[in-house]
Amino acid sequence: MNHLKEAGEHGPSVDYQHPASFDKQSGSRVERLFFNHRRIVVVLCALITIVLGLQASKLQLAASFERMLPSEHPYVSNFRQFAQQLSGSGNVLRITVATKRDSVFYPEYLEKLRKINDEVYLYQGVDRAYMKSIYMAAVRWMAVTEQGLEGGPVMPDGFDGSPAKLAELRNNIERSGQIGQLVAADYKSTIVLLPLLDVDYNTGKPLDYQALNHKLEQLRAKYQSQDIQIHVTGFAKVAGDLLDGLRQILLFFAVAIAICTAVLFWYTRCWRSTLLVVTCSLVAVIWLLGLLPLLGFTLNPYSILVPFLVFAIGMSHGAQKMNGIMQDIGRGAPKLMAARLTFRRLFLAGLTALLADAVGFAVLMVIKIPVIQDLALAASLGVAVLIFTNLVLLPILLSYAGVSPTAALRSLKAERMESEDGQHRKHPFWAFLDLFTERKWASLAVVAAAALGGAGFVVSLDLKIGDLDPGAPELRADSRYNRDNAYVVGHYAASSDVYTVMVPTPKGRCSEYSTLLRVHALESRLRALPGVESTLSFVGTAKNGLVGFAEGNPKWYELSRDQASINSVTQYAPRETLDAQCSFLTIQTYLTDHKADTLTAVSRLVDEFGAQYNSEAARFLPAAGNAGVEAATNIVVKQANRQMLMLVYGAVIILAFITFRSWRAVLCAVLPLVLTSILSEALMVWLGIGVKVATLPVVALGVGIGVDYALYVLSVTLANLRAGKRLSEAYYGALLFTGKVVVLTGITLGIAVATWAFSPIKFQGDMGILLAFMFLWNMLGALILLPALGHFLLRERASVGVGAVGGETPASLRQSGVTEQVDAGQQVVGL
Incomplete structure (x- = not known):
């Protein structure tokens, strides 16, 4: 075997064939601290894993409507300011009971509807004062009779299902204004509307959406029959379905972990090192899941992906450490020495990469939406845990376990190919990648990247903010929920997507003619917008009152200028249109969907109308209702999207500059990374995916994962340049050391997350496609575009150091003391 040596930071050269010459006091203080106390580190990690594993069992999965609100946006501030008057208009669940017969007016249907109404009335979390159905006394009718204006509950007193009572019920419904609201225009279904409280007043605990979803499915199974179908829509149902879909999500996680394990074993042919890499990555996940309940956090449907992302990042870094140790053992180093040398080479590069990952998630904190901030904290915490489990614990465990001799020799296969019989024959695949350090291929790669980036940028200009599909885009188009939503939209003017305009007025003056005239004008403009089905306000009640005073003549369906006649009908107005003190009006705007374009058009109109007509008598404020909240969310996400990217790139640039001390x-x-970000946005446009709460974190992740690959390849390349090698030789050495693992992890993780495309949860499928694309493109960028750029930017002479790249030695290299000695065609690289 060749006589190969490697320098430590604080000691003389160490001969691979004479390990006794290795000074255990060499290396940095951090290295000596951990490796000179290995047993203590392993025991402490085992204890921490047990404790946090027990804590992880206490972690809860939960969803919260309140935490979906962009807390500092003016729309949400308006909503919270008038929350008391708006009770029942935020988080609303609609249970639509439909019949296949000609109409709902038959005793069996109405008896089932009564039982459903009475049962759901007692559900925990229901704001019972604002619950609505034709069985609730708050739903009333108004009509003109010989005695004047009269009214009463829609459901007749003493209803017994007789033909006379059925006729009376139908007459009351027609006089109530609830056709298209609570009763379908074809009379084949009615709605039980359940406003929900995010926090139960009695217990003080958050509403359990998963338990509620189970009750709703039990209700469906109990009362659904051949003649009667039940459709359930609303945020609570979506959240419940996502939480119930956890089993499918975990199944795909398990498949992804199995794929990663199998491919890693195929690469190493060593079970012990493969299992240690997987185990340390899973230990990081256990620590994260144990820390979350200790810090008062829960997992929600949007942060459920965080544990796997932590695992994926851990696999990427763990494979690099394992590969370095394996190569050193293959060259003849004992396992402890191999572990320390690999720690010495790659700790700072790995630390910088993980810090970049953490920063990528942490900048999500700029988005003032609690559910995203929870995700950012959880992901940042997970990455912080990886610094210890995968950069420290894994090398220490491998220093005990080592790797199989056969696996160690296989890891040097490419180097042996190059040096056999003194012939410098490069491995075909690595030789192909090495071509991109030459001018011809480098120019081709840069031009192709510029062309792709330009085309991708043009396509990305069409990127939308928010949902692009009707119903619940988090679920498949053919899911039960989206079929239910399509039924409601198709049969009711009052859809489940409600945008509420708030109109505060001085006390007792909400019914002034001048105010109602402006409300009427805004309603007319809203109804003219595409995507608006109908509107509801006190103006409709006032017009019906004038018709009543005119002996029911529909020609008088207009606002009366007589203030007394308007005031006389305020008592008959639906409670959601004005408050008891007549100081607050609402305009309920029912939308066909909550697509980004629909919400943007409505919000723009309301903002412009308010700017023109707001006065002391009345102000027109957006926005409440679930669609209003989503409009505010879209605005916040749009504002934060570019800001987040700039912060991520700013942080990555600073960390990279601190590491390399070179702008080149x-x-x-x-x-x-920039190219991958541009192409990712173009892919989102092509796939019809909008930027929203579920997709925004992936954008930050793409930058973090990409810089991992670049740092590992570039660090070793610069080390070789500093040792006096040409760029081609320097890059080829990096490929043999860290590049092969970049290929391994990029392809493995890409395939693993691509399996998510088959998940019944659509947003998991979207995340899988985007992550697979980012893993692969970041890998290609680090292996092709990076050396191509290096051809034009990096200098090769050791006399200028890697400051080739700027004239100074990178901090990571100065700290570790890099030397490289080549003998008989073999290479050792040390960082």
Whole structure:
């Protein structure tokens, strides 16, 4: 075997064939602290894992309507300011009971509807004062009779299902104004509307959406029959379905973990090192899941992906450490020495990469939506845990376990190919990648990247903010929920997507003619917008009152200028249209969907109308209702999207510059990431995915994962350049050391998350496609575009150091003391 040596930071050269010469006091203080106390570290980690594993069992999965609200947006501030008057108009569940017969007016249907109404009335979390159905006394009718204006509950007193009572019920419904609201226009279904409280007043506990969903499915199974179908829509049902879909999500996680394990074993042919890499990545997940309940956090349907992302990042870094140790053992180093040398080479690069990951998630904190901030904290915490489990614990465990001799020799296969019989024959695949350090291929790669980036940028200009599909885009189009939603939209003017305009007025003056005239004008403009089905306000009640005073003549369906006649009908107005003190009006706007374009058009109109007509007598404020909340969310996400990207890239650039001390090296590392970000947005446009709460974190993740690959490849390349090698030789050495693992993890993780495309949960499928694309493109960027840029930006002479890249030695290299000695065609790289 060749005589190979490697320098430590604080000691003389160490001969691979004479490990006794290795000074255990060499290396940095951090290295000596951990490796000179290995047993203590392992025991402490085992104890922490047990304790946090027990804590992880206490972690709860929950969803919260309140935590979906962009807390600092003016729309939400308006909503909260008038929350008391708006009770029952935010988080609303609709249970639509439909019949296949000609109409709902037959005793069997109405008896089932009564039982459903009475049963759901007692559900925990229902705001019973604002519950509505034709059986609730608050739903009333108004009509003109010989005695004047009369009214009463829609459901007749003493209803017994007789033909006379059925006729009376039908007459009351027609006089109530509830056709298209609570009763379908074809009389084949009615709605039980359940406003929900996010926090139960009696217990003080958050509403359990999963338990509620189970009750709703039991209700459906109990009362649904051949003649009667039940459709359930609303945020609570979506959240419940996502939480119930956890089993499918966990199944795909398990498949992804199995794929990663199998491919890693195929690469190493060593069970012990494969299992240690997987185990340390899973330990990081256990620590994260145990820390969350200790810190008062829960997992929600949007942050459920965080544990797997932590696992994926851990696998990427763990495979690099395992590969380095395996190669050193293959060269003849004992397992402890191999572990320390690999720690010495890659700790700072790995630390910088993980810090970049953490920063990528942490910048999501700029988005003032609690559910995203929870995700950012959880992901940042997970990445922080990886710094210890995968950068420290894994090398220490491998220093005990080592790797199989056969696996160690296989890891040097490419190097042996190059040095056999003194012939410098490069591995075909690595030789192909090495071509991109030459001018011809480098120019081709840069031009192709510029063309792709330009085309991708043009396509990305069409990227939308928010949902692009009707119903619940988090679920498949053919899911039960989306079929239910399509039924409601198709049969009711009052859809489940409600945008509420708030109109506060001085006390007792909400019914003034001048105010109602402006409300009427805004309603008319709203109804003219595409995507608006209907509106509801006190103006409709006032017009019906004038018709009543005119002996029911529909020609008088207009606002009366007589203030007394308007005031006389306020007592008959639906409670959701004005408050008891006549100081607050609402305009309920029912939308066909909550697509981004629909919400943007409505919000723009209301903002412009308010700017023109707001006065002391009345102000027109957006927005309440579930659609109003989503409009505010879209605005916040749009504002934060570019800001978040700038912060992520700013942080990555600073960290890369601290590591390499060279603007040239920073450009080589960052420009491939920029290309991936642009192409990812173009892919979102092509797939019809909008930027929203569920997709925004993936954008930040793509930058973090990409810089991992770039840092590992670039660090070793710069080390070789500093040792005096040409760029081609320097890059080829990096490929043999860290590049092969970049390929391994990029392809493995890409395939693993691509399996999510088959998930019944659509947003998991979307995340899988986007993550697979980012893993693969970031890998290609680090292996092709990075060396191509290096051809134009990195200098090769050791006399200028890697400051080739700027004239200074990178901090990571200065700290570790990099040397490289080549003998008989073999290479050792040390960082």
